[in-house]
Amino acid sequence: MMENRTWDEIRIGDQASLTRTCRMEDVELFGVATGDLNPTHYNAEQAESLAHHRKILAHSLWGGSLLSALLGNELPGPGTVYKGQDFEFDQPVEVGDSLTVTITVKSKEAPADVAFDCAAVNQRGEKVFHGEARVLAPTTKVVQPKTVLQEVSLHRAHHVFEDLIERCGPLEPISVAVCHPCDQVSLEGPVEAFKRGLINPILVGPEAKIRSVAAEFGLDLDGIRIVDTLHSHESAERSVAMCRSGEAEALMKGSLHTDEMMHEVASRERGLRTSRRISHVFIMDVPTYPRMLLITDAAINIYPTLEDKQDIAQNSIDLAHCLGVPQPRMAILSAVETVYPKINSTIEAAALCKMADRGQITGAILDGPLAFDNAISAEAARIKKISSPVAGFADILLVPDLEAGNMLAKQLSYLADADAAGIVVGARVPIVLTSRADSAKARLASCAVAVLFAHARRGGGKNAAE
Numbered sequence: 001m002m003e004n005r006t007w008d009e010i011r012i013g014d015q016a017s018l019t020r021t022c023r024m025e026d027v028e029l030f031g032v033a034t035g036d037l038n039p040t041h042y043n044a045e046q047a048e049s050l051a052h053h054r055k056i057l058a059h060s061l062w063g064g065s066l067l068s069a070l071l072g073n074e075l076p077g078p079g080t081v082y083k084g085q086d087f088e089f090d091q092p093v094e095v096g097d098s099l100t101v102t103i104t105v106k107s108k109e110a111p112a113d114v115a116f117d118c119a120a121v122n123q124r125g126e127k128v129f130h131g132e133a134r135v136l137a138p139t140t141k142v143v144q145p146k147t148v149l150q151e152v153s154l155h156r157a158h159h160v161f162e163d164l165i166e167r168c169g170p171l172e173p174i175s176v177a178v179c180h181p182c183d184q185v186s187l188e189g190p191v192e193a194f195k196r197g198l199i200n201p202i203l204v205g206p207e208a209k210i211r212s213v214a215a216e217f218g219l220d221l222d223g224i225r226i227v228d229t230l231h232s233h234e235s236a237e238r239s240v241a242m243c244r245s246g247e248a249e250a251l252m253k254g255s256l257h258t259d260e261m262m263h264e265v266a267s268r269e270r271g272l273r274t275s276r277r278i279s280h281v282f283i284m285d286v287p288t289y290p291r292m293l294l295i296t297d298a299a300i301n302i303y304p305t306l307e308d309k310q311d312i313a314q315n316s317i318d319l320a321h322c323l324g325v326p327q328p329r330m331a332i333l334s335a336v337e338t339v340y341p342k343i344n345s346t347i348e349a350a351a352l353c354k355m356a357d358r359g360q361i362t363g364a365i366l367d368g369p370l371a372f373d374n375a376i377s378a379e380a381a382r383i384k385k386i387s388s389p390v391a392g393f394a395d396i397l398l399v400p401d402l403e404a405g406n407m408l409a410k411q412l413s414y415l416a417d418a419d420a421a422g423i424v425v426g427a428r429v430p431i432v433l434t435s436r437a438d439s440a441k442a443r444l445a446s447c448a449v450a451v452l453f454a455h456a457r458r459g460g461g462k463n464a465a466e
Contacts, residue, residue: 002146004077007112007137010105016075017102020066022058024095028154030062055094060129063093063120066101067133075103076114079138087118087131098123103133112136160285160292161419161445164323165196167452173200174249174454176432176447177242179261180205180235181254184217185436189443190252191219198447202248204239205229232256236264243272243429250450252432262300265427272427277301277311279426280433281319282409283449286418289376293412294320294328294396298405299433300424306348309398310361313352315425316396317364322456323449331375331394332368333404337386339369345400352398364396365389372397372408421445423453430454 005014027041039046040057047053064087071080093099103116114137120128176199181187187210190201203210203221207228214221227242229235235256242248251272253261265272280299283292296316301308313330320328332349339346349368356366367390374381378392399405412418421442424431430450434443 001143002073002078003143004079004138004141005075006141007076007108007114007139010076010108010114010137012105012108014075014105015102016070017100018066018070018074019098019100021098022062022093022095024056025154026062027056027058027095029152030059030065032154034059034061051092053092053094055096058093058095058097060089060092063099063101063128066099066120067103067118070101070103071116071133071135075105076135076137078142078144079140081136083113083134083136085118085131085133087129089129090127093122093128097128099128106132112139158285158287158419158441160283161421161441161448164283164421164445164448164452165198167324168198168448171451171455173197174451175200175202175247176250176252176450177202177204177239177248178252179239179254180229180232180256181213181252182206182209182232183213183255185438186254186434187213187219188217188440189434189438189447191221191224192440193444193447194224196444198444198451199250201225201252202227202242204242205235205254206231232260236261237270240264240267240272241270244270248429249454250430250432251427252447252450253434258299258433262424265424265431272429272431274426274428276315276426277304277308278424279308279312279315280422280424281316282405283323283421283423283445284409284412284418285420285445286412286416288416291393291395292323292325293376293394295405295409296396296398298399298402298409299422300402302402304401306351309348309352310355311426313361313364313366313396313398316398317361319423319425319449319453320395321363322453325395328364328395329390329393330364330366330368330396330398331370331390332366332398333372333375334369334400335371337369337371337374337384343369345369348400367391368398370394419445421449423449425453 040051044056047056099120101120103118106115106117108114114135116133118133119130178190178201182205193199194201202225204227207226243251279297282295294316297312334345339350346369353366355361367388374386374391375394381391413420419442422433430453432446432450
C-alpha cells in the first residue's frame with residue numbers, strides 16, 4: 001500500500017531514501033524517453049575520449065530523477081506536486097554505480113510548501129550531487145494500493161533490411177522479370193526498387209492494364225521496359241523464358257497466383273529447375289533477436305522428405321553466405337531436443353547433422369533436433385543443459401514442414417514486430433515472392449537479397465556479394 005504524509009504530518013528533519021543501481025538498460029531507456037543522443041551515454045570509447053571516463057556515463061538527470069520517485073512515493077507521497085529544484089552535480093554516474101539518494105525536510109511554509117535538502121552518494125561514499133527540491137505537499141490523506149506499471153523492455157531498432165539494401169549501393173542493378181504486375185502492390189515494389197537503383201525491372205503482362213494501374217496510383221514507368229502479354233499464363237511463360245535465356249537475372253512474382261508462376265518455374269522442359277530442390281527462405285528482421293534470422297522452408301515444400309531437406313538446408317546455407325554470414329549456424333527444429341522415434345522430425349534432424357559431418361551438407365554448423373526455445377535462447381539451452389555451438393545463436397532455422405515454418409514466420413511478424421522478406425532459391429535464378437501484406441521495406445529487402453545473390457553468382461563464389 002502507499003500512504004502519504006500530509007503537510008500537517010510532516011516535520012522538519014524527516015527523511016526518506018532509496019538506493020538504485022544504474023544499468024545499461026536504464027541509460028538506454030532514459031535516452032529513448034528524452035531523445036538525448038550524447039555518445040558518452042552509449043559508447044565506452046567515446047566516453048573515454050570525450051569525458052575522460054573508461055565506462056559509459058549515465059545521464060546526470062537519471063540520478064536527479066530518482067528524487068521524483070522519493071517525493072511521489074515516500075515523502076510526502078501520493079498527491080505531491082513538484083515546484084522546483086536546484087542541484088549541483090559533483091561527479092558523473094557510471095553504468096554499474098549504485099546511488100543512494102536521500103531527502104531531508106528543510107523547511108515548511110503555509111499553506112503547503114515544503115523544501116528538502118537532497119543528496120546522492122555512490123557505492124564508494126562519494127558525493128554525486130546535492131541541492132534542494134521544493135514541492136506542494138498534499139493536504140488530504142491518501143492510502144491506496146501501489147500502481148502496477150507497464151513492463152518495459154528494450155528492442156533493438158530494425159536494421160537488417162536497411163543493411164542489406166545499403167550493401168547493394170556499389171553494385172550494378174540486375175535485370176528482373178516481373179511477372180504480371182497488374183495491381184498496385186505488385187507494381188509499386190519493382191518501381192520503387194528501380195528508383196532506388198536496385199533493379200532494372202522488365203514488366204511482363206498486359207501493357208494496357210499495367211499502364212492503367214500506374215496512372216491510377218501515380219507510378220512513374222518512365223525508363224521501364226514492358227513486355228506485352230494477353231494473360232497471366234502467358235506472363236508466366238514469357239517471364240520464365242527470359243530468365244532461362246539469361247535476359248533476366250531474377251524473377252519477381254506479380255499479381256498472379258504463386259502456383260501459376262511456380263508451375264512454369266518447375267517445368268522440366270522450359271522451367272528453371274536445377275539438380276537442387278527449389279525451396280523458399282524467409283529473411284527475418286526480429287527486433288528481439290540480435291542477428292538476421294533465416295527460416296526455411298515456409299512456402300514451397302509442404303512435407304519435405306529427408307532428401308528434400310538436404311537441398312533445403314544447402315540452399316539456405318548458400319544464401320546465408322551471399323548475405324555475409326560466412327559460417328552460419330543452422331538449428332534443425334522439432335518439438336523436442338532429443339531423438340525420439342515417434343517424432344520423425346527428430347530422426348531426420350539427427351540424420352542431417354550426420355550428413356553434414358560426412359560432407360553431404362557443407363558451409364555451416366548444424367545441430368538438431370533443437371526445440372525453438374533452445375535454438376534461439378542461450379539461457380533456455382543452459383537451463384536444459386544443452387551443450388551446442390548452435391543453441392542460442394542460430395542464424396538459420398530449418399523447420400519440419402511448411403505448416404510449422406509458415407506459422408513460425410507469421411508469429412514473429414505479428415507478435416514480435418518482425419519484418420519478413422522472402423526469396424526462392426535452388427532455381428537457375430533467385431525468385432522474389434512478394435505478399436500483399438509485405439511492407440514497402442520488406443519488398444525492397446527481397447529485391448536486395450536477389451541482387452546480392454545474383455552478384456554472388458556472377459562472381460562464381462559464395463562471398464562475391466560481400
